[in-house]
Amino acid sequence: MLLKTPFVTAIAVLSLALGIGANAAIFSMFDQLLWHPLPVREPSRLVNLSAPGPMQGSTSCNDAGGCDEIFSYAMFRDLERAQTPFTGIAAHRLQSVSLGIRNEPMTGDAMLVSGSYFPVLGLNAAAG
Numbered sequence: 001m002l003l004k005t006p007f008v009t010a011i012a013v014l015s016l017a018l019g020i021g022a023n024a025a026i027f028s029m030f031d032q033l034l035w036h037p038l039p040v041r042e043p044s045r046l047v048n049l050s051a052p053g054p055m056q057g058s059t060s061c062n063d064a065g066g067c068d069e070i071f072s073y074a075m076f077r078d079l080e081r082a083q084t085p086f087t088g089i090a091a092h093r094l095q096s097v098s099l100g101i102r103n104e105p106m107t108g109d110a111m112l113v114s115g116s117y118f119p120v121l122g123l124n125a126a127a128g
Helices: 006-035 073-081 117-121
Strands: 092-101 104-113
Touching: none
Parallel strands: none
Antiparallel strands: 092 104
């Protein structure tokens, strides 16, 4: 029966292949995100500071965090100098950049991080 209608058979097989592939990809992504700890030293001890309320640290919210999680540089430096129960404190900020690769101008996003970022996470920078 399937050989009599090759077009319908091909569509059915393609639909099954795409459905199974998409399901496997989504499961793999959620498996990595939800069931495996972050690849940093002591991930259970990481906290994300926020400053909710009417006097937020910065009004430049972006993909690096919501408005409550964005601190000004001066606030970060004050937190860094303060005697706190934290072992270390680090900061990051998403920044749009212009760059050239093989004499081709491009724009992209870069993550600017504090000097303590990699030591706090227990990681080494891949480059730079």
